[in-house]
Amino acid sequence: MRILIVDDEPIARSRLVRLLGRIEGVEVAGEAANGNEALAQAEALAPDVMLLDIDMPGLDGLAVAETPGVPPVIFTTAHPHHALDAFEADAHDYLLKPISRERLERALEKVRVRRAAAEQEPWRxxxxxxxxxxxxxxxxxxxxxxxxxxxxxxxxxxxxxxxxxxxxxxxxxxxxxxxxxxxxxxxxxxxxxxxxxxxxxxxxxxxxxxxxxxxxxxxxxxxxxxx
Structure with a gap:
C-alpha cells in the first residue's frame, strides 16, 4: 500500500514516515506540504491512501478530500471539531495527533477492507x-x-x-x-x-x-x- 503524506509541518510528516516504517506492507510514495501540492502529487504518484492534515495554508485538507479523483483519505489532525465535516467528505478515518502506530495501523486496515470489498463487488x-x-x-x-x-x-x-x-x-x-x-x-x-x-x-x-x-x-x- 503506497501512502502520500500531506502536512504543512515537517516534524509531523517525519513522524508519520517513522510510524509507517514500522507497519508491514506499506511504503511512503511521497510527501506534500499543502493542499495544492497534495493534488499534484496524487495525480503524479497515484497513491493508494492519503494521510491528510486539515488546517493548512491555502487549500485545506477538507477541500482536498472533496476533490473528485483523490485516493482514499485518512485525516490526521490535532483538532477534534472537524470530525463531522471529515466524514461528510467520505474520510476512511479521523486520527487525532499524536498518532500511535496501533491506531494508524487500524485505520490503514479499514482502507484495505473497503478496497477489497470494492474489488469483489464493484457495483456496491x-x-x-x-x-x-x-x-x-x-x-x-x-x-x-x-x-x-x-x-x-x-x-x-x-x-x-x-x-x-x-x-x-x-x-x-x-x-x-x-x-x-x-x-x-x-x-x-x-x-x-x-x-x-x-x-x-x-x-x-x-x-x-x-x-x-x-x-x-x-x-x-x-x-x-x-x-
Whole structure:
C-alpha cells in the first residue's frame, strides 16, 4: 500500500514516515506540504491512501478530500471539531495527533477492507449521508449525472450524492452495462427505452429522464444500443 503524506509541518510528516516504517506492507510514495501540492502529487504518484492534515495554508485538507479523483483519505489532525465535516467528505478515518502506530495501523486496515470489498463487488456504492454510510447497488440506478464535485443519482424517489469522479465510476461499472453518453452522464444500457436522433441525439430512460448524447459519444452509444 503506497501512502502520500500531506502536512504543512515537517516534524509531523517525519513522524508519520517513522510510524509507517514500522507497519508491514506499506511504503511512503511521497510527501506534500499543502493542499495544492497534495493534488499534484496524487495525480503524479497515484497513491493508494492519503494521510491528510486539515488546517493548512491555502487549500485545506477538507477541500482536498472533496476533490473528485483523490485516493482514499485518512485525516490526521490535532483538532477534534472537524470530525463531522471529515466524514461528510467520505474520510476512511479521523486520527487525532499524536498518532500511535496501533491506531494508524487500524485505520490503514479499514482502507484495505473497503478496497477489497470494492474489488469483489464493484457495483456496491458507499454514499455518505451525515454520520451514516449507506450502501447502494449501482445496478438499480438508471443514470449518474456529474454536478460539480458530486455525482447525482436517484434510487426510487430519493436523490443521492456520490463523491467519486465519473471516469472512475465508468471504469467500475462498464462491465455491468453502463454507457458514457456525454462528458457528464453515465447511463445503464438496459434502462434506455428510446433513442431520439433529433438535435444531435438523446437517450430516454425508463423513468422518462432524457439525457443528451454528445457528438463524441454518439457512435459508441448507437453501437451499444444497436440503433
Amino acid at each position: 456504492l458507499v454514499v455518505t449521508a451525515g454520520s451514516l454510510k449507506r450502501f447502494v447497488d449501482a445496478r438499480e440506478v438508471e443514470s449518474f449525472i456529474a454536478d460539480q464535485k458530486y455525482l447525482v443519482f436517484r434510487v426510487g424517489d430519493e436523490e443521492l450524492l456520490l463523491r467519486e469522479s465519473l471516469d472512475a465510476l465508468e471504469a467500475r461499472l462498464a462491465p455491468f452495462g453502463f454507457l458514457r453518453v456525454n462528458r457528464g452522464a453515465l447511463v445503464r444500457r438496459d434502462a434506455v427505452r428510446a433513442y431520439d436522433t433529433a438535435e444531435g441525439g438523446a437517450v430516454v430512460l425508463a423513468s422518462g429522464e432524457r439525457i443528451p448524447v454528445s457528438r463524441r459519444a454518439a457512435a459508441a452509444v448507437r453501437e451499444a444500443l444497436n440503433v
